[in-house]
Amino acid sequence: MNAPWKAGPMGNRDPFAAYICDETSLDVLRPVVIEMGWQPEKCNKGGLRNAVQSLSISASPAILLVDLSESGDPLNDINALAEVCEPGTVVIAIGQVNDVRLYRDLLASGIHDYLLKPLSAGQLRDALTQAQAVFTAPRAGEGEAAKPHVATAVVGTRGGVGASTIATSLAWLFATEHNSPTALLDLDIHFGTGALSLDLEPGRGLTDAIENPSRIDGLFIERAMIRANENLAILSAEAPINSPLMTDGAAFMQLQEEFRQAFEMSVIDMPRNMLINFPGLLAEIGVVALVTEMTLASARDTIRILSWLKQNAPGAQPLIIASKVQAGTAEISKADFEASIERKINYSIPFDQKAAANAAKLGKTFADANQGSKPGAVLREIASAIAGVSGDEDADLTKAGAGSSLLGKFDLKSLLGKKDKTSGGKETEPAE
CATH class of the missing domain: 3.40.50.2300 (Response regulator)
Incomplete structure (x- = not known):
C-alpha cells in the first residue's frame, strides 16, 4: 500500500x-x-x-x-x-x-x-x-500539473575533454536564452571549476549539504546556492585537499529531489569517479551528455561508460559530444570512432583555444563569452535539443545517431594494434 x-x-x-x-x-x-x-x-x-x-x-x-x-x-x-x-x-x-x-x-x-x-x-x-x-506552507495541490523538469548530467570520458566547460555553458544557456530556472551542481568536490568559471566564490553550501543531509530542503537550497543571475544558481565546493570525501551519497539524492521541486532544469557536472561510487545518482537523470575526444583512450572509455549507463541508468538518454575537434589531428577518424562505439556522434565542438582563454579572462562561461563563435553555436544547438525534452515526453535526442554504424561492429583491439612499422610505431591515420 x-x-x-x-x-x-x-x-x-x-x-x-x-x-x-x-x-x-x-x-x-x-x-x-x-x-x-x-x-x-x-x-x-x-x-x-x-x-x-x-x-x-x-x-x-x-x-x-x-x-x-x-x-x-x-x-x-x-x-x-x-x-x-x-x-x-x-x-x-x-x-x-x-x-x-x-x-x-x-x-x-x-x-x-x-x-x-x-x-x-x-x-x-x-x-x-x-x-x-x-x-x-504546503506545496501545490495534487490537482495541479507537475512542473516539468529536465535533469542533465555531463560526464567526461577522460580528464580535460571539456566536460566542465560544457556543463557550465549549458546551465547558462538554459537560464538565459531559454529563460528556465536552472540549478548547476558541481560534484568535483575538491577541484571543481563551476563557480570559478562564473567568477563566483563557491561558498560552503555543498559542504554543509554533505555533512548534514537531513537539513536539505527548499529553504536550504534558497540560502546555500550561489546566484549567478536571476535564473541560474550554483552549488559547488573547494573542499580542503587533505579532507577526503566522506558521504554515502544521501545528500546528493536529496539535492536532486529539491532541484526537481525548485527548478525547471538542472545540470550536474559529474566526474567519472562519482559514477563508480554513487551509481544511484543517475537514476532520475533524463539526459547524459557524454563528452569525449577523438582518441583511443576516449573511444575505449566511451564504450565502457555507455555499457555502464545501459545497466545502471536505462532511462537516461546518452548524448555523445566530441569536444576540441581539430581537423586532421585526431588519433581516430570520426567514422572509425563511431563504428567502435556503435552509435553516431551527436555533436562535434571545434577546438578554439583563443575562445577558451577569452572566457577565462572575462570570468564568464564559454557560451556567454563567445556567443558568435562556431563552438558557441554548437553549444546552443545542444542546449536547444535538451531543453526541448521538457516539452516533449517522447523526444529522442539520439534518434539521428541511434543503432549500429553502417560499418558494422568495429574491433577496437585491432585499431589499438594497428601500427605502421615503417613510421617508427606511430599510428596511421585511418581513411575517412
Missing part, C-alpha cells in the same frame, strides 16, 4: 507524537519538544511496532517521529504504519543504518525525513521545524 501521508491541515489532531527505542534519544528529544510548545508526554518509549499498535486504536498526530532501530524490515514495517496513519501525517524516521538505498526507499515511500543516531538537539529542532512548515 502506498503511504497515505500528504501535506494537509493539522485540524484538531495532536500536533506531535514520538515512539523512541532508547532513553538516551528520549532525553535529547524531550527538551526540544518542550521548546516547540508540545507536550513531552507524547514522547513514548518503544519503536515503530509500538507506534503501529498505538495508532491502530488512536488518532494519528500531525507530526510523527518513529524509531526504526529495532525493525528487522524497515520498509515492510513502514507499510504497516501507513495502514494505520491518517492522511496528512508527516512522518520522520530515525535509525542507526547509514545506507543511501534505505534513505531513498524511505523517501520514496512518503517519509518526510530520516535522521541518524545519535541524535542531537539541533538536528531534531531543524527536522521538526521543517516538518511543521509543511502545514504552514
